[in-house]
Amino acid sequence: MNKILVRRELNPTVTLLTVEAPLIARKAEPGQFVIVRPDAEGERIPLTIADFDREAGTVTIIFQIVGATTEKLNHLMEGGCVQDIAGPLGRATHTEGLKKVAVVGGGVGCAIAYPVAKKLFEQGAEVHAVAGFRTKDLVILEDEFAAHSTLFCRMSDDGSWGEKGLVTDALKQLIEAGNQYDEVITIGPLIMMKFVCAITKQYGIKTVASMNPIMIDGTGTAA
Amino acid sequence: MAIDPNKHPMPTQAPEERAHNFREVALGYTLEVAREEASRCLNCKNQPCVKGCPVGIHIPQFIQALRKGEIEEAYQIISLTSSLPAICGRVCPQETQCEQQCTLGIRYEPVGIGRLERFVADWHNEHSTEAPQKPESNGHRVAIVGSGPSGLTCAGDLAKKGYQVTVFEALHTAGGVLVYGIPEFRLPKAIVAREVETLKALGVDIETNVIIGKTLTVDELFEQGYEAVFIGSGAGLPNFMGIPGESLKGVYSANEYLTRSNLMKAYRDDADTPIMKGGSVAVVGGGNVAMDAARTALRLGAEHVYIVYRRSMEELPARREEVEHAEEEGIDFRLLCNPVEVLGWNDPENPRDPKNGFVKAMRCIRMQLGEPDASGRRRPVEIPGSEFTLDVDTVVIAIGTSPNPLIKSTTEGLEVNRRGGIVINEDGLTSRKNVYAGGDAVTGAATVISAMGAGKTAAAAIDKALCGEQN
Numbered sequence A: 001m002n003k004i005l006v007r008r009e010l011n012p013t014v015t016l017l018t019v020e021a022p023l024i025a026r027k028a029e030p031g032q033f034v035i036v037r038p039d040a041e042g043e044r045i046p047l048t049i050a051d052f053d054r055e056a057g058t059v060t061i062i063f064q065i066v067g068a069t070t071e072k073l074n075h076l077m078e079g080g081c082v083q084d085i086a087g088p089l090g091r092a093t094h095t096e097g098l099k100k101v102a103v104v105g106g107g108v109g110c111a112i113a114y115p116v117a118k119k120l121f122e123q124g125a126e127v128h129a130v131a132g133f134r135t136k137d138l139v140i141l142e143d144e145f146a147a148h149s150t151l152f153c154r155m156s157d158d159g160s161w162g163e164k165g166l167v168t169d170a171l172k173q174l175i176e177a178g179n180q181y182d183e184v185i186t187i188g189p190l191i192m193m194k195f196v197c198a199i200t201k202q203y204g205i206k207t208v209a210s211m212n213p214i215m216i217d218g219t220g221t222a223a
Numbered sequence B: 001m002a003i004d005p006n007k008h009p010m011p012t013q014a015p016e017e018r019a020h021n022f023r024e025v026a027l028g029y030t031l032e033v034a035r036e037e038a039s040r041c042l043n044c045k046n047q048p049c050v051k052g053c054p055v056g057i058h059i060p061q062f063i064q065a066l067r068k069g070e071i072e073e074a075y076q077i078i079s080l081t082s083s084l085p086a087i088c089g090r091v092c093p094q095e096t097q098c099e100q101q102c103t104l105g106i107r108y109e110p111v112g113i114g115r116l117e118r119f120v121a122d123w124h125n126e127h128s129t130e131a132p133q134k135p136e137s138n139g140h141r142v143a144i145v146g147s148g149p150s151g152l153t154c155a156g157d158l159a160k161k162g163y164q165v166t167v168f169e170a171l172h173t174a175g176g177v178l179v180y181g182i183p184e185f186r187l188p189k190a191i192v193a194r195e196v197e198t199l200k201a202l203g204v205d206i207e208t209n210v211i212i213g214k215t216l217t218v219d220e221l222f223e224q225g226y227e228a229v230f231i232g233s234g235a236g237l238p239n240f241m242g243i244p245g246e247s248l249k250g251v252y253s254a255n256e257y258l259t260r261s262n263l264m265k266a267y268r269d270d271a272d273t274p275i276m277k278g279g280s281v282a283v284v285g286g287g288n289v290a291m292d293a294a295r296t297a298l299r300l301g302a303e304h305v306y307i308v309y310r311r312s313m314e315e316l317p318a319r320r321e322e323v324e325h326a327e328e329e330g331i332d333f334r335l336l337c338n339p340v341e342v343l344g345w346n347d348p349e350n351p352r353d354p355k356n357g358f359v360k361a362m363r364c365i366r367m368q369l370g371e372p373d374a375s376g377r378r379r380p381v382e383i384p385g386s387e388f389t390l391d392v393d394t395v396v397i398a399i400g401t402s403p404n405p406l407i408k409s410t411t412e413g414l415e416v417n418r419r420g421g422i423v424i425n426e427d428g429l430t431s432r433k434n435v436y437a438g439g440d441a442v443t444g445a446a447t448v449i450s451a452m453g454a455g456k457t458a459a460a461a462i463d464k465a466l467c468g469e470q471n
């Protein structure tokens, strides 16, 4: 049982929970995930660690309501508990030695991109964050990205937030403006990551795309 | 009095009824039947059955006590060498262990040792009023990794001696394969829960949701003040066949399939866990895991369930009773067959067809048995040109598991063998000081009783290492 300290609805279908989990917080790295079970009757689902605070002993998860389990998770309230949380699992995103990076997130993928941007920013790298959403109402983590990047490009499909256009438009502009990235890190819908890779390939920039792992047990035995 | 040539039959739920529920299949002997079965034991001098038991239970003694109606005494005799009789009585492959050696078995059916063990344990659990008492602490702390039969047994033996024991379990429930693998209809979860509760009453602390190697490492356990660590992390990593189509939707490892059904309660209508119910299911493999997956599929509502196994009935490694039960329930055994490809739906006309990417059928090839291989079993060889197709919606792969490499890769100096099993000496000690291991993590997929035995051996060795000979 892990206590929920913060619950915030980021947009109509995406919710953030910060829970007490000191052991996990001590080890967590961007790119890793936890296994969460909302209640004793529920399914175990993997959710990416969106943030963590080693001192406070907390871990933050962000999820989109897509099925029965995330629906249940969304009904848990501040002061309440999630039944189980185990981790951290998966490989940490490699950030060591990177000096200048573009972090490109699309939609809920931004929840996974954010801790990477934060870590890079905190280790002193120049971070160009590019976030894209369909429309203004779906935007998440705007302040967090703004606070942990040296440059923040806001993109929306319909122009209701930031510039109208795709994240790839912004990325292309940045590269053509002469920015030389050690690496581009991209997290979002498959098709978006595919187009990001197509662009960076043209310019020969090393690119890391994140795939959300599907696992049901804590050891990865049932991948 | 003439000896009854046959074992007293085990009462069971009728096949047509039990195929649709998850309640236990075998119902257990009554006291009267148990005593009659016990009287079949010849109580022979050389006690071959004891040699057939991986932990050397004093079988004739407990059976004689039972015959006299001294059930609690029978239980105490079993307890001298075994910790989990209610479980082992149900799941041990007796026909290749104690009962195989039974003298009576030379001419007749052997004594139903497993059924008697189960009876004694169930009777004890129902009638015993003795409450486990937390012994006085000896001040030593031991960490156990994994809560399967090896870990639970090691924890119990040490706790009884006064050790402060913490069990770290990656999953949210303690019990290992006993809860996430073996289904309710063969091993009621209440029995496992009872064992876990007894441990807690003895003062064992069980920390679920802690993955050793991720949340904490073995070295950190020592830093936290644990003086010895026992690794009983099992062999949960599923093997796949490496044939085309294995990544289609609707192909599961038996591990995932059974975990979803057992632990995440997918079998209940009110549960959230998605699992494919209904349709036709092919389970590949011939061990207990395959039988469990096939019979679970049936109970989840599959219309037709195949077992596809590359050798013949004789080589099926599953417990005989499970094979018989599976046959009675209508599982369709396709023996001497091996899958070559899983075929998926793919409608190029309609790329949005929701069925695209899902399993449609499995192509198999017929096999024949050739010369014996290294394991002594006759090697199956393909019969050229004998391919055929089974129409199925779900494929469950149950061809074995290996130890997970996580602990090895995060514990410096921990030696493993070619198959990933942790290397130990006869005391259960690994290549690392004060780190012990046992069960499937060492042997690869084996049995509950051998895992339990390994937990006992390690507990005795840990006690000796930390408290010296005088204990």
Ligand SMILES: Cc1cc2nc3c(=O)[nH]c(=O)nc-3n(C[C@H](O)[C@H](O)[C@H](O)COP(=O)(O)OP(=O)(O)OC[C@H]3O[C@@H](n4cnc5c(N)ncnc54)[C@H](O)[C@@H]3O)c2cc1C
Binding pocket: A219, B091, B092, B093, B145, B146, B147, B148, B149, B150, B151, B168, B169, B170, B171, B175, B176, B177, B178, B181, B182, B183, B210, B211, B212, B213, B232, B233, B234, B235, B236, B258, B288, B289, B292, B319, B404, B406, B407, B438, B439, B440, B441, B445, B446, B447, B448, B449, B451
């Ligand atoms: C479906 C199925 C049916 C079977 N039927 C039979 C049968 O009828 N008879 C029989 O004798 N045997 C049977 N077996 C085999 C038997 O269950 C195993 O041999 C036995 O459970 C092994 O015990 P163990 O303690 O070594 O490991 P397990 O029971 O596998 O337990 C290991 C535990 O460790 C945990 N763990 C793993 N890694 C970590 C980590 N890094 N940190 C913390 N915890 C961790 C796991 O989650 C698990 O709970 C069956 C197995 C399966 C899968």
